[in-house]
Amino acid sequence: MSKTQGSSHDGATAAVMSAANEAVTTATLPTTAAPSVRAVSVSFVLNGREVTWEGDPSAKLLDVLRDDLRLTGVKCGCREGECGACSILLDGVLVNSCMVAAGRVGGTEVTTIEGYCTTERFKVLDATFARRSAVQCGYCIPGMVLAAEALLSANPHPTEEEVRTGISGNLCRCTGYNAIVDAILDASKEGEGLW
Template sequence: MISFMLNGTKVVSTARANEPLLNVLRNEFHLSGVKCGCNEGECGACAVILDGRLANSCMVALGSIQGSKVITIEGYRTTERFTVLDMAYASVGAVQCGFCIPGMILASECILAKNPNPTRAEIQAGISGNLCRCTGYNAIVAAIGIAAKEGQGLW
């Protein structure tokens, strides 16, 4: 049994230690915000915040997170920071199909938590592990910049 904090609540999983965290989050805890896009750690659709860092949950073995803190979009969406990012994304039309957006939002959080006033180049580097087939990234980069300005003092 592996215990860890999931969105602020201590949980225990009985899945195999080598089971990908993505599968445990979706199948055992019924969290649909993490998506299986590539299953190779290349697309970011399965992104979570693991102990304060962005991680592709498809590449994380459950057994490696004993005692860790995992935040999914379901947990993050209840925060004031999410509200700022959500409004910024909406204001520039940065959401189209929505498949990549949970991972993009969590990547945005990690960018702004590390540097609350990032440059365009820093934003681009920060989302480089997340693929989006719809937006062309310009709106997403703009949204993160807007959130940095609107959310001053939050990050």
């Protein structure tokens, strides 16, 4: 983790430390904090690594991940749970990180696309998404891939309808749904035994 200095706003400062204490990233909460803000320390496992974040527990996890922890694979589309671009896995369960308060994730395991892309399962989805030309502008894809993972880990051989339900919270404004559905169906066959 490289050392970066966040820009200065009014409000509380969030400090992020790796468990190994290799480096310290200092960042600032993305929005002006209310005077009554109670900074708390939240420790969780992020992409397999213990992290501790300090700040307002009511901050959106989305902002914490993107702005403080610099995981920009977590996309910000709507900030109100309508688009799925900020999808992550919280203890293996698909959630919209804009709908999760930072204080909620203490003691949990958070997986973002940055962590997921090191897995064998990702490699299968990566290959099938590429072959089906399922990626157009790409903005929805991190969320789509994690929605696919959540679906396949619960149901390794989904029907087309189940795939469509599985990604029903993930909007693709390029409207390339058919290719995405095909890519997930391909992955369910080609990744036999992985899920």
